[in-house]
Amino acid sequence: MCGIAGSVALPHARPIAAAELGRMTAELVHRGPDEDGFWLDGPAALGFRRLSIIDLGGGSQPMFSEDGEVALVCNGEIFNHRELRAELEAKGHRFRTNCDVEVVVHLYEEEGPDLLHRLNGQFAFALYDRRERQLFLARDHAGIAPLFYTRTNDHFVFGSEIKAILEHPGVPRAVDLTGLDQVLTFPGLVSPRTMFRGVSSLPGGHYLLVRDGEVREKRYWDLDFPVEEGQSQPDEYYVETLRELLTTSVRRRLQADVGVGFYLSGGLDSSLIGALVGEAVRDPHSFSITFPEADIDESGHQRLMAGKIGSIHHEAPFSDDDIATELRRMVVHAETPVKESYNTCSMVLSALAREHGVKVILTGEGADELFGGYVGYRFDGRRGNGRTGDPLEDALEDGLRQRLWGDADLFYERQYHAWRQSKMDIFSEELQASFAEFDCLAAPVVDPAMLAGRPRLSQRSYLDFKLRMSDHLLSDHGDRMALANSIEARYPFLDRDVVEFARTVPAHLKVHRLGEKFVVKQAAQGLVPPEIINREKYGFRAPGSPGLLRRNLDWVQDLLSHDRIKRQGYFDPHVVDHLKARYLREGFDVHPHFDDDLLLVVLTFGILLDEFGLS
Numbered sequence: 001m002c003g004i005a006g007s008v009a010l011p012h013a014r015p016i017a018a019a020e021l022g023r024m025t026a027e028l029v030h031r032g033p034d035e036d037g038f039w040l041d042g043p044a045a046l047g048f049r050r051l052s053i054i055d056l057g058g059g060s061q062p063m064f065s066e067d068g069e070v071a072l073v074c075n076g077e078i079f080n081h082r083e084l085r086a087e088l089e090a091k092g093h094r095f096r097t098n099c100d101v102e103v104v105v106h107l108y109e110e111e112g113p114d115l116l117h118r119l120n121g122q123f124a125f126a127l128y129d130r131r132e133r134q135l136f137l138a139r140d141h142a143g144i145a146p147l148f149y150t151r152t153n154d155h156f157v158f159g160s161e162i163k164a165i166l167e168h169p170g171v172p173r174a175v176d177l178t179g180l181d182q183v184l185t186f187p188g189l190v191s192p193r194t195m196f197r198g199v200s201s202l203p204g205g206h207y208l209l210v211r212d213g214e215v216r217e218k219r220y221w222d223l224d225f226p227v228e229e230g231q232s233q234p235d236e237y238y239v240e241t242l243r244e245l246l247t248t249s250v251r252r253r254l255q256a257d258v259g260v261g262f263y264l265s266g267g268l269d270s271s272l273i274g275a276l277v278g279e280a281v282r283d284p285h286s287f288s289i290t291f292p293e294a295d296i297d298e299s300g301h302q303r304l305m306a307g308k309i310g311s312i313h314h315e316a317p318f319s320d321d322d323i324a325t326e327l328r329r330m331v332v333h334a335e336t337p338v339k340e341s342y343n344t345c346s347m348v349l350s351a352l353a354r355e356h357g358v359k360v361i362l363t364g365e366g367a368d369e370l371f372g373g374y375v376g377y378r379f380d381g382r383r384g385n386g387r388t389g390d391p392l393e394d395a396l397e398d399g400l401r402q403r404l405w406g407d408a409d410l411f412y413e414r415q416y417h418a419w420r421q422s423k424m425d426i427f428s429e430e431l432q433a434s435f436a437e438f439d440c441l442a443a444p445v446v447d448p449a450m451l452a453g454r455p456r457l458s459q460r461s462y463l464d465f466k467l468r469m470s471d472h473l474l475s476d477h478g479d480r481m482a483l484a485n486s487i488e489a490r491y492p493f494l495d496r497d498v499v500e501f502a503r504t505v506p507a508h509l510k511v512h513r514l515g516e517k518f519v520v521k522q523a524a525q526g527l528v529p530p531e532i533i534n535r536e537k538y539g540f541r542a543p544g545s546p547g548l549l550r551r552n553l554d555w556v557q558d559l560l561s562h563d564r565i566k567r568q569g570y571f572d573p574h575v576v577d578h579l580k581a582r583y584l585r586e587g588f589d590v591h592p593h594f595d596d597d598l599l600l601v602v603l604t605f606g607i608l609l610d611e612f613g614l615s
Helices: 018-026 079-092 102-118 177-184 235-252 269-282 298-308 320-334 341-357 367-371 375-383 390-403 416-426 429-433 456-483 496-502 519-522 545-550 554-559 561-570 571-584 598-611
Strands: 003-009 036-040 044-050 070-078 123-130 132-141 148-151 157-160 204-210 214-219 260-263 285-290 313-316 360-364 488-490
Touching: 003 018, 003 070, 003 123, 003 571, 018 036, 018 044, 036 070, 044 070, 044 123, 070 375, 079 102, 102 123, 102 132, 102 204, 148 320, 148 545, 177 416, 177 598, 235 269, 235 496, 235 519, 260 269, 260 390, 269 298, 269 360, 269 367, 269 519, 285 341, 298 313, 313 341, 320 341, 320 545, 320 598, 341 456, 367 519, 375 456, 390 416, 416 571, 456 488, 488 545, 496 545, 545 571, 545 598, 554 598, 571 598
Parallel strands: 260 285, 260 360, 285 313, 360 488
Antiparallel strands: 003 044, 003 157, 036 044, 070 123, 123 132, 132 204, 148 157, 204 214
């Protein structure tokens, strides 16, 4: 993908200067090392950094309509661009390039913001309409491509990453405490919240219109599960259709004028994608991470699948040393603290792809959220509503669930009321006193109407899609770790046609007596070895903060020192000292799928403060 940045001056304000726009886009050079582009006209300023993927010689941006009245910068890919181009050319539109994103300009001339219903891709774009004096910002349906924005006294400012926005002279640098609380509570941040006060993330499936100083946001797509589940087709139909859709999706994502490969984790999802790549491309490149610890290493299954495909396989050995080496750079790119170290693995993996001349990677994210792939889907049927039996505690939890989900019986991940009480202990006394002002559980983080009346499996799938996938797996773990090394990641399971199909698959074909993702396993028959199809769900994990502590590194000790924690004023230094002692006990470990690595949050938050000048 690429990087975009820019601003629109509000009424009576001075437009941004070319040098200021240049500083913003310079912060995105890793997203687009091949070329830059700028356009300043009246109140509008659009900046672009290009990672050349399609039409290497002619795909420069900004792009313009035939009359020059519409200007576009776009980060991403439009996978159905060929069909759209043929339709638009038949209507008389003239294309200047062979680049996929040029269809956005001409489609806007035909349909305005409604064009978003026509796109199948992963994108975040900024389009300025000179006639209307209007900025149109949009993000793809799943939120694969990031897009951030803020409003100062004089400007509306946007960028693919927050570091570009912070280069605008009117944007202050301050911590968003609700964002920090979200990281401690959910898998990660949840749009529109970020770690930077006043800076918002445009949620996937949304767009913004900025005109005459007014900013209007609208949702154009959501993962809308049917209220009543029905099955009008035999089971075989769903299996065959999924395989056909994934085959088409993979071939769409192989469109490139540069090298394309795939990640291979050793699990079902990446193996199925790899098999479909192998059917379409001769001798593809595959990339994997290996660990010295036998309990987390998956190299045996990775090599098995690579051998079946006949891929040119590359491995990156990974250890605690690599976490220590990569952690600071990882936080800079992620722009958030984390409670798992596996982002560092992802960054090493993208560096491996870059080293071998591959610029585009296909990967398996999205299958778990859409097809019931996590163990929680099975547990839901066994534990019921997850109540404790304590009348007072259950009443408080019910009230919280009702506020968050609109359903007091909906259990998701944890007892949030009990967790709210325990996590407060890690905050400093000052923040505990003002906790009500930034409590992330004080208001819904998703639209409860999209949960109302849906089957329990669909409710969990929706929450995983919104709370786990978009702003965590696709953002700090996916896009940001790939683009740190100028690699574009593509996600066949998140093709719009595949996502819409997933809504219609009956529950018994997702969670089955034979395990999770049953329909995916059936679609993989004959393509993926049974040893991989039938293995127990094995979530990707990496060593946590105890390994870093035991290395007694000076910079880790400094970031977690009592004096520094006390001086910063966010966490209780005595609690952090207690956590350090506990994590250093012989045999202690943090399992990322069942435990929260609170010390890693404190550590990476300290890096965030340092690297972005927030302290």
